Amino acid sequence: RDVIKADKQDDNAATRVFAAVSLKKLTENVEENMGLIVFLFIIGELVDAYESRSMTHGIRAKAALRARLFFSTWKLFLDKQGYPQARYYISPAADKIYDMLLDGLLGLILIHRDHLSSPSIPLLPWKHESMGNERIFAALRDLFADMSLAQAIFAIPNL
Missing domain, CATH: 1.10.287 (Helix Hairpins)
Incomplete structure (x- = not known):
């Protein structure tokens, strides 16, 4: 089906990538999978920061800042060690998407805190x-x- 209609996405498959079962399987060979484990943990936490209905705003902000630190440290490491980003980093398009997600979530939190902080106006990032x-x-x-x-x-x- 996906071969005939290539524009279809399997959202459940994408969700399963971040599941605890997937991370547990990867930890069976930590030395070989360390980078993937960290990457999936960071991105999964960022997705949770948008979708969780019980996470506090502070924990959401920490997840976004942790992801920002992860990506900037990764790029800095590659530059300092002389590794090409084109080979060892995510695509420029994906990098821009993550930047927009991070800026968007942090912006939502700050705007809500500074301008909309009232009990009658809750912050619901999953609606965005x-x-x-x-x-x-x-x-x-x-x-x-x-x-x-x-x-x-x-x-x-x-x-």
């Missing part, structure tokens, strides 16, 4: 993710196998 859009596109794909923009525009009021 793309899950709502993904559900709309999934519903549209159920209606139209290969939808066009015009079909999507006309179908939205009926969803």
